[in-house]
Amino acid sequence: MSIAQGEYPVVEIRGATKTFNDGQVITFQDLNLTIEKNKIICIVGPSGCGKTTLLRCINGLAKLSKGEILFQGCKVSEPDPRMAMVFQQFGLFPWKTVKDNIAYPLKLRQVNRYEIESAVKKNIETVGLCGFEDSYPYQLSGGMQQRVGLARALATEPTLMLMDEPFAAVDAQTREVLQGELLNLIQQKERTMVFITHSIDEAIILGDKVAVMSKRPSNILELLDVEFEKPRDMKVVKGLPRFNELRVHIWDLLMSQKNIEEAQEIEHTK
Amino acid sequence: MSIQSSPPTQSNINFKQKNTFVQTLKSDTVVRALSLVFVLTVWEIYGRSVNPILFTYPTAVARAFVELISNGELFKYGAQSIQVLIYGMFAGCVVGIPMGVLTARYRVFDKATDMYVNALYATPMVALVPLLVLWFGFGVQAKVIVIFLFTLFPLLINTYQGVKNVDTKLLEVSRSFCSSERQLWFDVILPSALPYILAGVRLSLGRGLVGMVIADFYTSISGLGYMVVVYANTFQTAKLFVPIVTLMILGIFGMEFTKWLERKLAPWNDIRKED
Ligand SMILES: Nc1ncnc2c1ncn2[C@@H]1O[C@H](COP(=O)(O)OP(=O)(O)OP(=O)(O)O)[C@@H](O)[C@H]1O
Ligand SMILES: [Mg+2]
Numbered sequence: 001m002s003i004a005q006g007e008y009p010v011v012e013i014r015g016a017t018k019t020f021n022d023g024q025v026i027t028f029q030d031l032n033l034t035i036e037k038n039k040i041i042c043i044v045g046p047s048g049c050g051k052t053t054l055l056r057c058i059n060g061l062a063k064l065s066k067g068e069i070l071f072q073g074c075k076v077s078e079p080d081p082r083m084a085m086v087f088q089q090f091g092l093f094p095w096k097t098v099k100d101n102i103a104y105p106l107k108l109r110q111v112n113r114y115e116i117e118s119a120v121k122k123n124i125e126t127v128g129l130c131g132f133e134d135s136y137p138y139q140l141s142g143g144m145q146q147r148v149g150l151a152r153a154l155a156t157e158p159t160l161m162l163m164d165e166p167f168a169a170v171d172a173q174t175r176e177v178l179q180g181e182l183l184n185l186i187q188q189k190e191r192t193m194v195f196i197t198h199s200i201d202e203a204i205i206l207g208d209k210v211a212v213m214s215k216r217p218s219n220i221l222e223l224l225d226v227e228f229e230k231p232r233d234m235k236v237v238k239g240l241p242r243f244n245e246l247r248v249h250i251w252d253l254l255m256s257q258k259n260i261e262e263a264q265e266i267e268h269t270k
Numbered sequence: 271m272s273i274q275s276s277p278p279t280q281s282n283i284n285f286k287q288k289n290t291f292v293q294t295l296k297s298d299t300v301v302r303a304l305s306l307v308f309v310l311t312v313w314e315i316y317g318r319s320v321n322p323i324l325f326t327y328p329t330a331v332a333r334a335f336v337e338l339i340s341n342g343e344l345f346k347y348g349a350q351s352i353q354v355l356i357y358g359m360f361a362g363c364v365v366g367i368p369m370g371v372l373t374a375r376y377r378v379f380d381k382a383t384d385m386y387v388n389a390l391y392a393t394p395m396v397a398l399v400p401l402l403v404l405w406f407g408f409g410v411q412a413k414v415i416v417i418f419l420f421t422l423f424p425l426l427i428n429t430y431q432g433v434k435n436v437d438t439k440l441l442e443v444s445r446s447f448c449s450s451e452r453q454l455w456f457d458v459i460l461p462s463a464l465p466y467i468l469a470g471v472r473l474s475l476g477r478g479l480v481g482m483v484i485a486d487f488y489t490s491i492s493g494l495g496y497m498v499v500v501y502a503n504t505f506q507t508a509k510l511f512v513p514i515v516t517l518m519i520l521g522i523f524g525m526e527f528t529k530w531l532e533r534k535l536a537p538w539n540d541i542r543k544e545d
Binding site for chain 1: 440443445446449
């Protein structure tokens, strides 16, 4: 394991295929992707193409039908404590206070009480929730709840962070604020992250790479490098001509995947 | 609710809630008090004009209350009733809650028992009371078993529902953070089933009271139900109202107590229901 740390990329996805309902629904097929250390990979793709499923497979929550996923050189078969997920609907326990929600993964790991306390305190400060330690999730706005979700993941000091549309459930202004804060966070300390989003802007601002997925059976259409130097400033980046080029390019790629009939079908089955 | 542009601080949330809460409480209390005075007055006037064998009126009931309290009769029979109610409900909880958990968790257990549970739940329990008296006699034992059967099913079924309805997203959160199966139970499944279980306790308390009175009717040597039978048979209508009003008060206090318990133990659930 100790050799593995340096030599292997954080995640290697090889020939990954995932099907549901005895092979009737193919989500992604023969997908290959490598996630290097200290890189942020943003994934965009049409709704229902299997982004969440891919993330669950990386996390070990779901098993691939074919192919393999390696985490630091070892095959993923079950959830690994070195990964931490931030969930779209926050995934907070309504019966736990902010403090206890953040402490939850550490308690599972039987970290000692003093370390838990200091980790919780530190991360509450990081996400700017001082004064809300003893509040319950229902007393917080959506944006604040997701800060708790973020603090919970950060507190485990994960090697890999998995974010599934973390800002999709908050309003547009809060979303921009959170984007800015996350940008600062990943620039203060290098992190490895897979970030799924429907927002092209968000993907370009945050990502070192943007992976664009096709519709089902899906694959990576294109893996773009976002070369903007770090530290980035959200406003500055958005003003660059290259930002717009990337944006238009990704937009075109996604539009080429739009299939109106299919979209309607999905709407109906919902 | 007003729209807030900035996230409210904790203190002003509390302040706002308290303020409106007190105001509504005050006006509600006034309406209730007026209504009560009106109904009691009408009852008093009408009650006095009817034959006392068939009907009675509030002041007569109050007098009967004083008499039955001072001669100790009400306490004696009341204590007997409450005692069997507590035993029966306790047995109902001890069997119903774990059984609900087991049936929700293990398919084999569920399929092995669900037909009996459904059949017994559908059967009006009253029909079983004479049989139980036949088997277990006229004592405390028979009554406890009657109340146990009345309270078992709401507890069992609610617990079952609570465990089944656990948010799969939260289960996934736990699994994602590498929770073991045992930890999953204590961290996620039981806390999220708790509001359901407490609602089950509330429902079963109502049913338990019914069971208690019916058991008294059939065994007829103790309890508040026995008082009802005796005073009805001897046409002492004012005294008849004493155990009835006592049962009513018991019911109200029981409901309020279980509601308080729900708020205390599962505050998150209460708030969610409000909005
Ligand atoms: N447990 C499951 N059983 C059966 N089908 C599933 C399951 N999970 C996902 N699917 C199907 O797999 C496909 C991909 O789902 P997934 O949630 O990964 O898409 P997504 O890219 O995350 O979509 P969105 O952008 O809307 O979040 C969908 O068609 C979905 O219906
Ligand atoms: Mg998704």
